[in-house]
Amino acid sequence: KAGVTQTPRYLIKTRGQQVTLSCSPISGHRSVSWYQQTPGQGLQFLFEYFSETQRNKGNFPGRFSGRQFSNSRSEMNVSTLELGDSALYLCASSSEWGASAEAFFGQGTRLTVV
Amino acid sequence: EDQVTQSPEALRLQEGESSSLNCSYTVSGLRGLFWYRQDPGKGPEFLFTLYSAGEEKEKERLKATLTKKESFLHITAPKPEDSATYLCAVQDNAGNNRKLIWGLGTSLAVNP
Numbered sequence: 001k002a003g004v005t006q007t008p009r010y011l012i013k014t015r016g017q018q019v020t021l022s023c024s025p026i027s028g029h030r031s032v033s034w035y036q037q038t039p040g041q042g043l044q045f046l047f048e049y050f051s052e053t054q055r056n057k058g059n060f061p062g063r064f065s066g067r068q069f070s071n072s073r074s075e076m077n078v079s080t081l082e083l084g085d086s087a088l089y090l091c092a093s094s095s096e097w098g099a100s101a102e103a104f105f106g107q108g109t110r111l112t113v114v
Numbered sequence: 115e116d117q118v119t120q121s122p123e124a125l126r127l128q129e130g131e132s133s134s135l136n137c138s139y140t141v142s143g144l145r146g147l148f149w150y151r152q153d154p155g156k157g158p159e160f161l162f163t164l165y166s167a168g169e170e171k172e173k174e175r176l177k178a179t180l181t182k183k184e185s186f187l188h189i190t191a192p193k194p195e196d197s198a199t200y201l202c203a204v205q206d207n208a209g210n211n212r213k214l215i216w217g218l219g220t221s222l223a224v225n226p
Contacts, residue, residue, distance in 0.1 A: 004157070043158075043201065043216040056213045090157050098205075098212030105157025 002027065004093050004106035012112045018079040021109045025072050025093030031055075032074040033103065034066060037088040049074055050097035081113045116141045116206050120217035127224050130191045135220045137202030138184040145207035147185050148214065149178050152199045161187075161200075192224045 005024040013019050025032050033056075034046040045058040049068035068074045072093075078085055088110050092103040117140040127133055139147065146165050150158035162171045164180040171178050175196065177188040187200055199221045203214040 042218040043203070043214075045213045045215075048213070058213060092157070102160045102163070104160070107155070107157050 004091060004104050006091055006106035006109050008109060009107065010110045012114060013081050015081055015083060015113055017081050018077065019081060019111065021076045021089055023074045023091035023106060026104055029093040029095050030072050031094045031097040032068055032072065033092045034076050035090045035092070037090055037108070043090070046076065048097060055097045083113050086111060086113045116204065116215045118202055118204055118215050118217035120202050120220050122220060123218070124221045125223070127192055127222070129193055129224055129226050132188070132190045132192070134189070135187040135200055135222070136184060137187070137217055139204045141204055141206045143207040145205040145212070147180055148203045149187055150201040150203070152201055152219070158201055194224045194226050197222055197224045
């Protein structure tokens with residue numbers, strides 16, 4: 001059974017640019033959650049999608065957005081990048097929404113903003 | 115405000131030296147407490163979910179326990195392969211907001 005796949009693994013962008021990250025969940029999982037991980041703040045919840053609908057949202061500015069497609073794949077977009085957006089972005093998939101079930105994480109996308 | 119504090123920040127053990135990691139939390143009502151393990155360069159890997167005070171779960175050398183204010187992850191006779199960062203997260207049962215609040219983790223190093 002294939003795990004959660006995130007692409008790309010590494011990304012370098014310039015301040016002011018925008019970026020799109022992709023996450024393919026485990027087959028059959030309909031929930032995808034996104035997190036930002038930094039050494040000082042730890043894991044911070046961005047949003048969760050279930051069956052193409054956003055079910056939960058964290059406390060991030062509107063520059064951070066996401067969507068989920070009918071095949072459960074999800075994308076996250078960050079516009080007008082800032083230096084502080086440099087982080088490891090993780091997605092997690094599960095069979096149910098709201099952390100009711102075990103979540104499986106991808107290896108993450110390491111974003112560096114210069 | 116929901117809060118999760120993990121201690122210690124870092125722990126170094128000799129192989130076979132048992133110890134415990136702590137996760138203290140503040141929530142209005144606990145829906146669930148989760149333990150994950152994260153290796154460098156990888157995403158977190160699920161270990162346990164605990165739902166009510168007094169509950170315990172075990173997996174190999176790991177045992178997680180839960181009280182009304184904190185959870186412990188006991189590591190018995192650890193091996194070098196247990197070296198990782200251990201993360202704790204809690205879920206509040208207030209309303210319909212089911213997002214997880216994460217601690218900063220305990221970085222465990224087990225020396226052979």
